[in-house]
Amino acid sequence: MFSKIFGSATKPATVTILPADISFIVEPKKTVLLSALDQNIKYPHYCRVGSCGTCKSKLISGQVRELTDKSYTLSNEDIQAGYILACQSVPKTDLVLEVPKLRVE
Amino acid sequence: MRAFLSSMVTPRALALSALALSFFFMMTLGGPFYYLAAFVITSVFSLLDMVGGQDNSDNDGKPWYYANIQAYQIPFAMLWFGLIYAWYLGTGMSDLFGVGGFLKTHTGFDMFAIRARTTAPELITGGYCLATIWAGFGTTIGHELTHRTWSKVAIITGRWMLALTSDASFSIEHVYGHHLTLGTPADPATARRGESVYHFIPRSTFGQIISAWHIETGRLARKGQSIWSLHNRMFTGWAMTLAYAGVFYMAAGWKGVIIFFAISWFGKCYLEAINYIEHYGIVRVAGTQVEPRHSWNCNQRVSSWLLFNLPRHSHHHAMGDKPYWELNCYPDAPMMPHGYLTMIYIALIPPLFRKIMHPRVLDWDRRYAVPAEYPLIVEANRRSNTADFINNVAPAE
Numbered sequence: 230m231f232s233k234i235f236g237s238a239t240k241p242a243t244v245t246i247l248p249a250d251i252s253f254i255v256e257p258k259k260t261v262l263l264s265a266l267d268q269n270i271k272y273p274h275y276c277r278v279g280s281c282g283t284c285k286s287k288l289i290s291g292q293v294r295e296l297t298d299k300s301y302t303l304s305n306e307d308i309q310a311g312y313i314l315a316c317q318s319v320p321k322t323d324l325v326l327e328v329p330k331l332r333v334e
Numbered sequence: 335m336r337a338f339l340s341s342m343v344t345p346r347a348l349a350l351s352a353l354a355l356s357f358f359f360m361m362t363l364g365g366p367f368y369y370l371a372a373f374v375i376t377s378v379f380s381l382l383d384m385v386g387g388q389d390n391s392d393n394d395g396k397p398w399y400y401a402n403i404q405a406y407q408i409p410f411a412m413l414w415f416g417l418i419y420a421w422y423l424g425t426g427m428s429d430l431f432g433v434g435g436f437l438k439t440h441t442g443f444d445m446f447a448i449r450a451r452t453t454a455p456e457l458i459t460g461g462y463c464l465a466t467i468w469a470g471f472g473t474t475i476g477h478e479l480t481h482r483t484w485s486k487v488a489i490i491t492g493r494w495m496l497a498l499t500s501d502a503s504f505s506i507e508h509v510y511g512h513h514l515t516l517g518t519p520a521d522p523a524t525a526r527r528g529e530s531v532y533h534f535i536p537r538s539t540f541g542q543i544i545s546a547w548h549i550e551t552g553r554l555a556r557k558g559q560s561i562w563s564l565h566n567r568m569f570t571g572w573a574m575t576l577a578y579a580g581v582f583y584m585a586a587g588w589k590g591v592i593i594f595f596a597i598s599w600f601g602k603c604y605l606e607a608i609n610y611i612e613h614y615g616i617v618r619v620a621g622t623q624v625e626p627r628h629s630w631n632c633n634q635r636v637s638s639w640l641l642f643n644l645p646r647h648s649h650h651h652a653m654g655d656k657p658y659w660e661l662n663c664y665p666d667a668p669m670m671p672h673g674y675l676t677m678i679y680i681a682l683i684p685p686l687f688r689k690i691m692h693p694r695v696l697d698w699d700r701r702y703a704v705p706a707e708y709p710l711i712v713e714a715n716r717r718s719n720t721a722d723f724i725n726n727v728a729p730a731e
Contacts, residue, residue: 275623278654279483280510296484300556301510301549308556316655317484 242320247289247327255320260296261286262316273330277316284315291324346639350404353640354411361415361463364422364445365452368460375466379640383673386636392662401659405475405642409491412472412498416578419464420585422449422457423593430585465597468498469604474641478658480505493567494574499601501539502571503546511545513654517618517628525614527695528718530684535606604678611670611677612647615695617703617710626652626667627702630694633663634673645674668698692722699726 244261245252255264262284265272275283279297288311296317303312315326360371421430427446429435434445472495479485479492493502508523515521522541525534550568551561559565575598582590611630618628626648632638637645643658648667650656670677671690681687699711715723 276513276654278481278509278513280654281514298553301506301553303556305556 242291242323244320244324244326246286246331247325248329249331251331258319260316261293261318261320261324261326265315271331272315273328274316279314279317282314285312286315286318287311287327288313289325289327292321293318293324294321295319347400347404349639354407357467358411358414361460361467362418363448364418364460365448365456368456368463371463372459375463375470379636379675380673380679383634383636383675386634386673388633389635389638390633390663390665393660401657405478405658406491408471408475409495412468412475412495415464415467416498417581419460420582420590420594421445422452422460423582423586423590424449425586428585430581461593461597462600465600466604468597469601469608470641472496472498473504473601473605474644476505477508477644478642481509481654482657483509493571497571497574498578498598499605500575500595500598501543501602501605502574503543503550503568504605505571506550506567507542507546509654510549511542513624513651515620516624516651517613517616518620520620523609523613524616525610526717527615527714527723528720531607531610531681531687532684534610535603538606538609539602607678607681608644608674611674611681614691615714616668616698617707617714619706619710622706624651626664627698628652629667630670631664631667632670632672632674632677633665634670634676637673637675641674645670668694668702688720688722692720696722696726 239257241254241256243252244255244264251270253265253268253270255261262272262274262277266274273283275281279299280302282302285303285307293313295313296319297314299312299314299317300308302314313326315328356374357371360367360374417430417433421433422445424430429446434449437443437445476492476495476498479488480496482488482492489505493505496502496504512521512523515524517524522538522545525531525538529537547568550566554561554563554565557565564570578598579591579594582594584590586593613629616628616630618624629647629651631648632645634645643661644650646658646661646663648664649661671694672680680690703711715726718724
């Protein structure tokens with residue numbers, strides 16, 4: 230019921246980052262970026278509020294709910310290529326994202 | 335229930351409630367009470383700020399619902415103060431929205447009689463009070479709410495608050511401009527070394543409006559929407575301000591409109607004076623992480639209480655997504671020597687401000703700057719036209 234109204238998952242989602250092939254869990258209603266940071270994953274980021282674009286990530290599969298209007302930040306090409314902002318995206322399903330700058334240490 | 339009550343009844347909450355109540359009475363009673371309100375704003379706040387000491391507690395544990403009730407009360411108070419002031423500007427038996435008639439019938443409180451006795455100096459003082467209240471509380475809450483970009487209610491409420499001081503577009507520039515460009519020459523809202531507050535206010539104000547225009551039209555272009563439409567938040571923001579001006583027109587005709595804009599723009603200057611002290615002289619390499627050291631922090635208790643933790647600026651800029659009650663004190667950040675409520679007045683006297691802040695800026699160079707910032711410091715010093723900076727060789731050492 231609530232997930233229908235708010236469009237967000239009520240159970241944890243698994244997010245996989247390529248090409249590093251890292252997976253982590255995102256709890257319901259949490260953003261991809263904050264979940265990654267909470268789990269000490271060095272997700273590229275900078276402002277946390279959807280204004281700088283550092284955490285932009287290509288959505289390969291899955292669906293997200295976006296908290297803010299990303300067209301303040303991302304270019305037309307980025308938006309059409311399917312980029313999202315990790316700091317403003319709450320998973321609706323399991324996700325696969327492409328983040329070249331994210332590397333395993 | 336007990337936890338709920340104990341979270342409501344804190345010294346901070348009681349102080350704010352008492353203050354809100356007393357301002358409610360002073361601004362509603364009008365007339366000579368405007369003098370009292372002006373005295374409190376100008377003197378009592380600064381005095382309490384000086385003797386109130388520091389509040390170095392982190393995350394004061396306020397539950398979000400309570401802190402939000404506080405935040406969302408402010409807009410109602412701001413609108414009420416504006417409405418009542420506009421009402422008193424009217425003449426004779428004019429009764430804006432029937433407020434006077436309603437209160438007289440139901441409480442016996444006779445605003446018509448007060449208006450008949452109100453003098454021009456009282457109204458001017460009242461305008462000063464309204465401007466500083468709108469700037470100090472309205473825009474502070476407007477700023478807080480427009481950072482919550484994920485909440486439509488917060489954004490709309492925040493923009494209506496910022497429109498009180500004629501600049502709802504602050505909500506665009508601040509979040510998508512200032513927070514990224516802080517400390518770089520691209521940021522209109524970072525005060526440069528050697529710049530006085532009087533030079534800063536117009537430069538920052540118009541610079542931010544131009545920057546907001548570019549950000550907003552860029553967004554519209556990417557969405558394929560026309561600049562000349564209601565999607566343009568520049569226009570909707572200005573319309574909000576015009577709506578307030580319209581209420582003043584209903585109350586007192588064109589005289590009311592002129593007075594509204596005088597108050598609104600004075601409030602905007604006050605807001606920019608706060609902007610001025612927050613980052614004076616600080617530099618940062620464009621594109622690098624904003625860190626707590628890139629803001630002048632302030633943990634003065636009374637300033638923090640009154641301004642919804644805005645003085646905890648270091649944490650705010652390092653993590654713009656934190657709501658005000660989660661901001662920590664960062665005792666090791668570059669520290670402002672006095673509270674905001676004192677520093678604003680000091681900034682108005684440029685020689686005094688320079689005397690107080692320049693040693694701190696030089697200290698910032700030595701203790702907080704990283705080597706990548708040294709060339710920027712040298713450049714900022716060279717451009718400052720101020721002996722304090724030009725003769726300083728600290729970065730070279």
